[in-house]
Each structure stands twice: as structure tokens, then as C-alpha cells.
Amino acid sequence: MGQVVLVTGVSRYLGGRMAKLLTDDPNIDRVIGVDVVPPRADIGRAEFVRADIRNPIISKVINAADVDTVVHMGVIATPVQAGGRVAMKEINVIGTMQLLAACQKAPSIQRLVVKSTSSVYGAGPRDPAMFSEDVEPRHSPSTGWAKDSAEVEAYVRGFARRRPDVTVTTLRFANFIGPQVQTPMTSYFSLPLVPVVAGYDARLQFIHEDDGLDVLYRTTIADYPGLFNVAGEGIIALSQAIRLAGRVALPLLPPVVGVAGRAMISAGLADFSPEQVRFLTYGRGIDTTRMVEELGFRPEYSTREAFESFVEARDLNRVLSPDRVEAAEETLGSLLTRGGSRA
Amino acid sequence: MPEARIIPIAGNEPSAQGGVTPLRGGTEHTPKDAPRLKAGGGSARTKPRAKRPEPEAEAEVESPAESFAPLPGSDYEQPDWDERVARGLRFLRRRVTGDYEIDDFGFDPELTDKVLMEPFRPLYEKWFRVETRGLENVPDTGGALVVANHSGTVAIDSVMTQVALLDHHPARRHLRMLGADLVFQTPFVGEYARKSGSTLASSSDAQALLTGGELVGVWPEGFKGVGKPYSERYKLQRFGRGGFVAAALHARVPIIPTAIVGAEEIYPMLGDARTLARLLGLPYFPLTPTFPWLGPLGMIPLPSKWIIMFGEPIHTEDFPEGSEEDPMLVFNLTDQVRETIQQQLYRVLVQRRSIFF
Numbered sequence: 001m002g003q004v005v006l007v008t009g010v011s012r013y014l015g016g017r018m019a020k021l022l023t024d025d026p027n028i029d030r031v032i033g034v035d036v037v038p039p040r041a042d043i044g045r046a047e048f049v050r051a052d053i054r055n056p057i058i059s060k061v062i063n064a065a066d067v068d069t070v071v072h073m074g075v076i077a078t079p080v081q082a083g084g085r086v087a088m089k090e091i092n093v094i095g096t097m098q099l100l101a102a103c104q105k106a107p108s109i110q111r112l113v114v115k116s117t118s119s120v121y122g123a124g125p126r127d128p129a130m131f132s133e134d135v136e137p138r139h140s141p142s143t144g145w146a147k148d149s150a151e152v153e154a155y156v157r158g159f160a161r162r163r164p165d166v167t168v169t170t171l172r173f174a175n176f177i178g179p180q181v182q183t184p185m186t187s188y189f190s191l192p193l194v195p196v197v198a199g200y201d202a203r204l205q206f207i208h209e210d211d212g213l214d215v216l217y218r219t220t221i222a223d224y225p226g227l228f229n230v231a232g233e234g235i236i237a238l239s240q241a242i243r244l245a246g247r248v249a250l251p252l253l254p255p256v257v258g259v260a261g262r263a264m265i266s267a268g269l270a271d272f273s274p275e276q277v278r279f280l281t282y283g284r285g286i287d288t289t290r291m292v293e294e295l296g297f298r299p300e301y302s303t304r305e306a307f308e309s310f311v312e313a314r315d316l317n318r319v320l321s322p323d324r325v326e327a328a329e330e331t332l333g334s335l336l337t338r339g340g341s342r343a
Numbered sequence: 344m345p346e347a348r349i350i351p352i353a354g355n356e357p358s359a360q361g362g363v364t365p366l367r368g369g370t371e372h373t374p375k376d377a378p379r380l381k382a383g384g385g386s387a388r389t390k391p392r393a394k395r396p397e398p399e400a401e402a403e404v405e406s407p408a409e410s411f412a413p414l415p416g417s418d419y420e421q422p423d424w425d426e427r428v429a430r431g432l433r434f435l436r437r438r439v440t441g442d443y444e445i446d447d448f449g450f451d452p453e454l455t456d457k458v459l460m461e462p463f464r465p466l467y468e469k470w471f472r473v474e475t476r477g478l479e480n481v482p483d484t485g486g487a488l489v490v491a492n493h494s495g496t497v498a499i500d501s502v503m504t505q506v507a508l509l510d511h512h513p514a515r516r517h518l519r520m521l522g523a524d525l526v527f528q529t530p531f532v533g534e535y536a537r538k539s540g541s542t543l544a545s546s547s548d549a550q551a552l553l554t555g556g557e558l559v560g561v562w563p564e565g566f567k568g569v570g571k572p573y574s575e576r577y578k579l580q581r582f583g584r585g586g587f588v589a590a591a592l593h594a595r596v597p598i599i600p601t602a603i604v605g606a607e608e609i610y611p612m613l614g615d616a617r618t619l620a621r622l623l624g625l626p627y628f629p630l631t632p633t634f635p636w637l638g639p640l641g642m643i644p645l646p647s648k649w650i651i652m653f654g655e656p657i658h659t660e661d662f663p664e665g666s667e668e669d670p671m672l673v674f675n676l677t678d679q680v681r682e683t684i685q686q687q688l689y690r691v692l693v694q695r696r697s698i699f700f
Contacts, residue, residue, distance in 0.1 A: 125528035128547045129448045135547065199530025201537070203449045235447055237538075243441030254530075282527070285447055322440045329436045336432075337425040 002029035004108075005220060006067045008053055008074035008099065010043060011035035012081075013181055014115075014213065015073045020044035021217055028221075032065055034058065035074070036091075053095040059102035062109070069111040070103055071220055072096065075152055077117075077145045078184055078271050085144075092148035093155075100159045103166070111167045113219045114156050118172045118205070118229060119146035119275065123282040129203075130287040133172070133227045144275040169219040174231035174286060177306050178209030179313030184271030186310060188280075194242050195260055195272075198251035202238040202283030205231040208306035211299035215291070224295055229286040232303040238280060244304070245311045246321050448548070449537035452517060459539045460506055466499075467506045470646050471605060475507045476691075477653040483514035486553040486596035487656070488587060489560040490680050492579055492688060493568030495606035496629045499644070501562060504603065505539070507651050508558065519552050520560040521545075521587070525626070546586055553594035561587045563677075570615065570627035576607035577692060579685050585677035592667040592676070597656035600680050602687035605649030608698050610634065647698050650691050654683055 005022050009015040010033030022031045023044035031046040033039065039048060051057045053074055061067070075092045082088035103109045121131045124139030131137075141147045153170060160168040175185045185206075188194065207230055215230050242249045252260055261272030291297055301309060434457065437443055445451045467473050481487060489508075494500060505518040520536075521544035527533040542548045544561065552559045562568060567580040591598050614630035634641030657680065659666075666672050 125533065126524040126543065128545045129542045130547070130551065132547070197530075199534060201449070201534045203445075203537075235445060235449065236441075237445055237449060237451070240441040240443070240445065243439060246440075283449075322442075325436050325439050329432045333429055333432050336428045 002027050003069055003221070004028075004030045004032070004065055004067045005069045005071060006032045006034060006062060006065070007046070007071045008034050008095075009072075009076070010046070010048065011037050011039040012073075012076075013041065014176065014209065015039075016041040016043050017209075017213055018071060018073060018216055019046040021213060022046070022220065025221065030065060032061065032067065034061065053099045054090060056098065056102070058099055059105060062102050062106045066108045067106065068108050069113070069220055070099070070109060071113045071115075071216065072099060073115045073216075074099075075115065075117075075145075075149055078273075080268065080271075088145075089148060092145075093151050096152045096155055100155055104159060104163055109163070109166055111220070111223065112156070112159070112169070113216060114152070114168070114170045115216060116153055116170050116172045117146065117149045118174050118231070118284060118286045119279065120150045120153060120172060121284055121286070122146065123202075123279045123284045125282060127282065127284065130285040131229070132287040133229055133290055139278070141275055144273050146275050167223040167225045169224050170227045171215060171219065172227065172229050172286065173212055174205040174207045174229075174303075176209055176212055177206040177310045179309055181209045184276060186314075188271070189241065189245050189247065189310070190314065192247065193250040194245075194247045195250045195252050195257070195264075196238060196242070197257055197277065197281045198253050200281045202280050203235045203285050204238055204241055204283055204303070205235055205285060206303045206306045207232050207299060208301035208309060211301055211306070214299075215295065215297055218295065218297065226290075226294065228291050228295060229288050230291055230297075230299075231286050231288050232299045232301050232306045233288075234303045235285055236304050236307060238283065241307055244307060445538075448519070448540070448542040448552070450517075450519070450540040450542075451538045452540075455517070455539045456509070459535065460509060463499075463502050463506050464510070467503055467510075470644070471503065471609075471649040473503055473507060473605075473649040473651060475511055475651050475653070477655070478507075478512050480599055480653045480656055481508065481512055481516065481558065482597070482656075483512075483516075484556065486556045486594055487558050487599055488553065488591045488596055489518065489558065489599045489601050489653070490587060490684065491560065491562055491601035491603050491651075492577075492684055493562035493564040494571070494576065494603070495644075496569060496610035496612045496631065497644075498562070498569050499609065500603045500606035501560065503606070503649065504560060504601070504651055516558045518560045519557045520562075521549055523565055525566075544586070546590055549587065549590035550593055553590055553596050559590075563587055563681075566626040570612065570629065572615070573607070573611040573613060577604075577688050579681055579688070582677050582681050585673045588673050588676045588680065589667040592659050592662055592673070595660045595662075597658050597660075598676075598680055599656050600654040600683040600687060602652045602654065602684055602691055603649070604652070604688060604691045604695060605647045605698075608647035609644035611645070645699075648695065648700055650695060652687055652691050654687050657683070 005028055007015055007019045007022070010019050012035070015033065015035065016039050019031050019033045020043050022028050023046050033043055033046045033048045034051050034053060036050070036052050038050060049061055051061060074095060076082050076088055079085040079088045082091050103112060118131070119141060120137065121127070122137045122139035122141045126138040128135065141150060156168060156170055160166070176183055177185060211232065212230065218224070236244070239249060257277055261277055264272045443451065443453055481489070489504065491500070491504060501520055505520065508516045508518045517540055520541040522536055522541045524543060526536050526541070527543060542552070549559060563582040564580040565583065571580060588598070610629060610631045612629045612631055616628040616630055620626065620628035631641065662672070
């Protein structure tokens, strides 16, 4: 008998692709996608159940289909997606609680995979350069997605304790990036003038969408118990990323950042929540040794390659494109050297 | 104030092997003892204090270590103008398009060599006329921990040590420094520190750098050393909790006790405006003969003569596995390092002719 997999958050880009990926696997009998809205993209042979995971219906779905693997990708990152912070928190935290309660009662469940985020580590000046999975956050996130994710992880730990027979995998992803995925970071880097906090240059890590799905897929079809950081190799600085994207940085002084951030959120331009501002100020690095050694996974794209794939695919109208800069270099070079030979 | 008053204690024993003798035998050697530096192994280098390595024939090949800008204090002929322009523009193009690498700690080697160190080179060569001793004690490759005294109200001593090792060590080594969290909290300073290779003084970062074969620098006195009054010059303050020794033991790399003489006199700190410091969130607010009375002019450091002495390495390879878990050993070794630096300081001080020459 093959696997029966339930995927939450299936109507969003990554959830949809995950469901499709799973339906292509002959060892998986059924894929059930759950979300509050119907999927817009193709989810392959996957069956869609329109259900709110905040609702006990989820328990009936799990029992009726004899689900053995649950992939929880239903934690959402921005209030815009949910229609307000209150609804967002409810979907993220209460939804996870309901889902886990249903899983705990279902004897068929054997595996749980949770898509979490490296933002649970917070960001601040007392952070080590690289967070390994065992390091406690020095600046625990107090708002937003990061806080929700930290709470979700706490409930998942509780579940793992109560159901020791279930293999629980928690994946702390660096920011997803790539040709298709839409995240607060992709809209941030699509701004023509990219606001940054003056005097700081955050260290960033990215995971390419294909690599991220690959990890989720691997942990869905085999047992990899534990907590894993997932990120592409290497680090890029925020200033460097802005240059790679051909954008121009707009340094703002810290008092202005808060005001500008609120204005941008209300204008729907980009997520500039306090948590995001902290991240864009101090940055963060996560150590992926465990991912390489225990999951045996090496991402195909490094952080920089993943970012470049995003830049190329979006065809951002680059203010400072490499061609223009090279042309300027040649012009300047010929000017200066002619001047030099005349002297 | 006459400074020759300071009398060295036990001045004739150079290596000060007092406190702890490394436990010999009984333990297997680590497989990686290749980069271990033997005492006096500097014979490969005949002139350890040569002003600057000879310019490497200025070939067309572009190597990141090579600096396109004219190097201060050098009197060799400038490379061809066209070539320099082309190289400078190539560098600018790479910077503008983001085509460069930084490491996990945010260190940007190219920017450090060519831009960030530039303002400090004239300061190093012309203003403080820094003299280095014992550079051969710093290994050419592999991890090592440079431990030095901290002083001078503003922590330029660390940057000068960095310049010394980058420009004057035969292997042109980058010194990766460990800084307090306040450094990374401060705008611009934190950004500068990360880009020039510093990271937070935490055991995980120190171990990652040391096991990665980097040359790491620590100033265990921290703000207690930089912000001490002038009357306490060249008296080492308390040495933290010995975390740096544990990191060196864990990574089995040598500890290089280093004495920096001259930094104490750049901004003689006569007083500390505590209330103002607390208001500004600073560990201290210095009052020197010139600052803040002369405004920005008061920020010009006095041109004292500097000597940086890298002492004989204290080897950690022979300690048994897991020694970093032995607090008594760590404390003793910390004391040994502290004593060694203090004696080196006294030795260099009596040799120095005057504060300014």
C-alpha cells in the first residue's frame, strides 16, 4: 500500500508545486491538498479539500483517507495574505493546533513534516555569525510571522513528545527565492529604490524554490527525524544583493525607517514590518552542516545563484545593468588612458 | 611624566614558561600538526621587519591580494598608468554590479585590502610609525589566536595589528577579530567591522574561524582596557572569562601573546564623564587633554611611536582531548597568557626611547 499524504496550504505557490511533485511519485497513492481557497495553479492528480484547518473537519479528512504523512505548509508569512494580522495569527497558530490535535488522534499518522522558517532565530547584534539548530535565539522574535513560527514549532515539539511513534521533521528555511515564488523579499527587491537602514549591511541567505521543494519532498518520502536548517551555500550582503539586482539602495536613518515601513505596508508595496526591518538591519546566517550530513542534501543553487535566478527570471528593469556598467567602464577607461598618455 | 619608572619583573626570562607546562605524553597527537610553528622557525625570513614586501613585478594577472592603489610608504616606481586605470575600473565595475564574494561572517577580503585598510595605512606608516617584532611567531598558514592588550580610548590598536599582519607578514594574513556586541549594534562601525573580517566574540564564531584555519585576534580586556585612565597605562585589566583560551584549546591552535606599545598615549584619558556616557549608552565617555575641548581637532590622535611585539606561541596541541572543559586549566592558561603579555609590555617599554620617538 502506498503513502497517503496530506498537504496544507496547497493553494499557494509552494504548496501547489509540492502537491504536484508528490502526485508524480508512483509510491504515493493519494495526495490530499487542503486550503481555505481553491488552488489557482495546477496541482496534478492531487485531490483538493476546501477546509479551514482551524476547523475540526480536518480530523474527518485525515481519518477518512487514512492519511499517514502530513506536510504542514500552511503557516503564512504576511497579514496581507490572510486579511489582517488577527486572521493571520489565527490561521497560523490555532490552525496548527487543530491540525496537530487531529494528527494526535489519528493512529494512521506516521510522519509529520513542518515547513518553518529561520526567522525563529530572530536577528540582532548579539547573534553568532551562524546559527546551528541547537543555538537558542538571542533576540526572540516578538511579532509577526517569526513569532507565529516559533509558537508553531513549540506545538510541534509538544506533539512529538505525545506521539513518539511519529517521525517529526521540522525544516527551518532561509528565505525562499527563485523565478516564480512570491515572498516579501521578492517584492522588496523589485522596488526601484530599495530602502535600507543606513549604517548596517545585513547578511542574507536564500534557498532556491526548487531546492526547498526537493528537501520537503525528501523528508516526506523517507524518515528524517529532527530539526534542520535549510539554506543555499554562502552568504550575500544586502548591499551586494541590491547591486546584483541592478537596484539602487536608499539608505534611511532608523527613525525614518519605522514611518517609511508603515507607509509601505499600507501602500501594499512591501512587507516592512518591525521584524523584517530587524532582519534587514542585522541579517542572519544559519549553519547547514546538519542538512548536508544528516539529510545528505546539497542544494543545487548557492545563495547567490538562487538570487541571480530570481533577478534573471523577473527581468527587473535594471538601473545598473552589468552591460551598462561595462560600457561605462570602457568609456571611462579610454578617456582616462588617453589623458594619461597625453600627459 | 617619566615613563621609565616602570620596572620589569623577571625581565631576563624571555618565554615566561611559568604557570602551566603542557602535559606531555599519554595523548596522541592530532593528525593536523603540519602548520605547527616551531619556536624560532622564522629563519625562512631573513628580514622580518622589511618595510614592505617587494612589489611582485606588477604582472598583468589580476590577483585579489594585489593592490592597485599606490601603497603608502613605498618608493618603488608606479605601475603603468593605463594598467592601473584599467585595473581600478575593473575593480569598480565588480563592486557596482555586486560581483564579489563575502564569507559566512560577512568578511569582504577585496574591499578590506583595497578600500577599508587604505585610510589606516598612512596612519600606520607615517603617524604612529609602527614597528613590528616577532612576526615570525605568527604562522604562515593555519589557525592561530593572537591575544593582545587593549588601550587607547579608541580601539585603533586592533586595526593597526590588522594592518601589520596584512601588509608586513610574509603570508599577508588577514586578522579576523572578535568584537563585543556593542560594536555590531553601532551603525557604520558594525558594518565596517563585519566587512573587515570581525565577528561577534562568541565561542561558536571563534571556533568556526579557528578550525577553519583563520588567524583570529582577541583583546580580552575589552572596554575595560580601552577605557582605562591614563594613570593605569600598560597595566593589563582583567581578562574576561578565558573563553578565548577554551576556543584555542578546542581548535588546538597556538596562542600568540602580543604586546602593543604606543596605543596608550594616543588619547590620554584623564577623566570619564560617566553621566554623559550613560546617557549616550556608551561604556565610557573620554575626557582627554584635547577632547572634547577642541571639538573635532581633539579627535586627532597624538603621534606616539608604536611597537607591536608578537611573542613566542604557546602551543595547545599537547593538551589532552577535551581540555577546554577543564576550567582550572583554562584559568591557569589564561593567567599564563596574561602574564606573558604583561612582561612583554614591560620589556618593550624599557627599550622604547621615548613616547614619541
